[in-house]
Amino acid sequence: MGQGTEYTGRYVIALDPSEQESGFNALRSSADIAPVERVRGAAVANAVELLERPNVSVLFEGLAVAIVEVRPEQRHTLVATAEAEASILAAEPERKVHASPITAPQQAPTEFFPAYRSDEDxxxxxxxxxxxxxxxxxxxxxxxxxxxxxxxxxxxxxxxxxxxxxxxxxxxxxxxxxxxxxxxxxxxxxxxxxxxxxxxxxxxxxxxxxxxxxxxxxxxxxxxxxxxxxxxxxxxxxxxxxxxxxxxxxxxxxxxxxxxxxxxxxxxxxxxxxxxxxxxxxxxxxxxxxxxxxxxxxxxxxxxxxxxxxxxxxxxxxxxxxxxxxxxxxxxxxxxxxxxxxxxxxxxxxxxxxxxxxxxxxxxxxxxxxxxxxxxxxxxxxxxxxxxxxxxxxxxxxxxxxxxxxxxxxxxxxxxxxxxxx
The missing domain is CATH 3.40.50.200 (Peptidase S8/S53 domain)
Structure with a gap:
């Protein structure tokens, strides 16, 4: 899928907590993902800088979830690998988050567009x-x-x-x-x-x-x-x-x-x-x-x-x-x-x-x-x-x-x- 305004182009990967390394090895060998930085414990508070870097994938070991950088032409391969690899439980496009006051819609929407936001009306x-x-x-x-x-x-x-x-x-x-x-x-x-x-x-x-x-x-x-x-x-x-x-x-x-x-x-x-x-x-x-x-x-x-x-x-x-x-x-x-x-x-x-x-x-x-x-x-x-x-x-x-x-x-x-x- 193409990168739209509601997506970042990265992927969120959920891994089997006991097989995290196996999942990453599969992604590295097939989809050529960006190098992985592992964060756990106190280091999680420093993850903001890693998430900002364009050529780094970040693994939150405590959650067994990773934010993965992958080239556009490799996204299909990444998804196919995730479906075939037992140690990868899910792979989904990372969505952007938008927070803003919300007013009641003037009419019932005919289509929904994913966008996070804080939702006070x-x-x-x-x-x-x-x-x-x-x-x-x-x-x-x-x-x-x-x-x-x-x-x-x-x-x-x-x-x-x-x-x-x-x-x-x-x-x-x-x-x-x-x-x-x-x-x-x-x-x-x-x-x-x-x-x-x-x-x-x-x-x-x-x-x-x-x-x-x-x-x-x-x-x-x-x-x-x-x-x-x-x-x-x-x-x-x-x-x-x-x-x-x-x-x-x-x-x-x-x-x-x-x-x-x-x-x-x-x-x-x-x-x-x-x-x-x-x-x-x-x-x-x-x-x-x-x-x-x-x-x-x-x-x-x-x-x-x-x-x-x-x-x-x-x-x-x-x-x-x-x-x-x-x-x-x-x-x-x-x-x-x-x-x-x-x-x-x-x-x-x-x-x-x-x-x-x-x-x-x-x-x-x-x-x-x-x-x-x-x-x-x-x-x-x-x-x-x-x-x-x-x-x-x-x-x-x-x-x-x-x-x-x-x-x-x-x-x-x-x-x-x-x-x-x-």
Missing amino acids: VVTRHSRIEIATSQGPVVEEENTTWGLQAIRATISGMTGRGVKIAVLDTGVDTDHPDLVGCIQETASFVFGETVEDVHGHGTHCIGTAAGPANPQQQPRYGVATEARVLAGKVLNRVGDGTDGQILAGMAWAIDRGARVISLSLGAPVRPGELFPQTYELAAQLALTRGAVIVAAAGNSSLRPGFVAPVERPANCPSILAVASLDKALQTASTSCGGINGQGGEVNIAAPGKVVHSAAVGGGYVTMSGTSMAAPHVAGVLALLSQGNPDASAAELTASLLSGAFPLTQLARDVGVGLLQAP
Whole structure:
């Protein structure tokens, strides 16, 4: 296939963890791939420079995933080799990542084009939330946000103390007075940029997942108020990036002991399109290492007339797909639905409309979208992990889903229902 605006020209290769060398030997001998640089442990944080080099393939040994450089005339041979070689589990074109605010489409799209992005659909800057909704009763948010009230985080006995949540996004405002206490470690996987967030999306998501119990200015907006945050920048200052940067961030987070990895980004998929196998294999490996991956379901719908499929990578069977709810606990008009099977289902729903959280510059902002719903789930997973520190990732996931509050909407739109804190 040719290199288009949504692809980088590189390939993502998933390898059998116990046969990584065999897979690379096969690719080297047949497809003449670029020389391989192996990264593991602390070296993962330095992968950004390797990913930027045009004649290097990068293997993340902890994930058994590689980003491979191959000449255009060798791409067909690479794919054929991957299909024939048992030690190569999947080979897929690397997609670009694009992050930008999204508004509801003016009409139902007739074709989807893959592009990652942070997926808030409304950004309204306020220093204080005024709550009123025509869809339901007024919600008082003087002390705590409507989202924390809806998921019962305000009455939970857990705080997420000692649990690590990785938020892979546009970085973080490391000087925000509400967040300086929760950031344990940072890393940028964007060449030429520090982890400092100038976009705003990552800071907002981190605030929702782990903002403090007593912020500089009320209301409280953080779910797991004593969790530790691993802030990884995988999207640049304008919200662009690649699969390689996201996978590098995942490898880093797992190596650092993250119990939860929150991905508020996505790319539209076509009806019937299969989930990305490379992400699924990486997610399966993450689960064996004790990490649950949560991802935004996406904001490509135009309800009630058009419901778009859950986006990638949330459409992977081993990644939790999170839908967005408004204050009346109705499905947000742009929230994607479980149109595709084989992992493309919505797993759970969480507050995502008019969500108040931290903003770049030390203030606050309200945003809307499944991007805002996903970190609510990440925070609750941290609470569950604190309550049962020896639980496996699969057990944490089961506890999360079994504790949801049933809603009247179709499972296609809200999964098991409304997220609930333990």
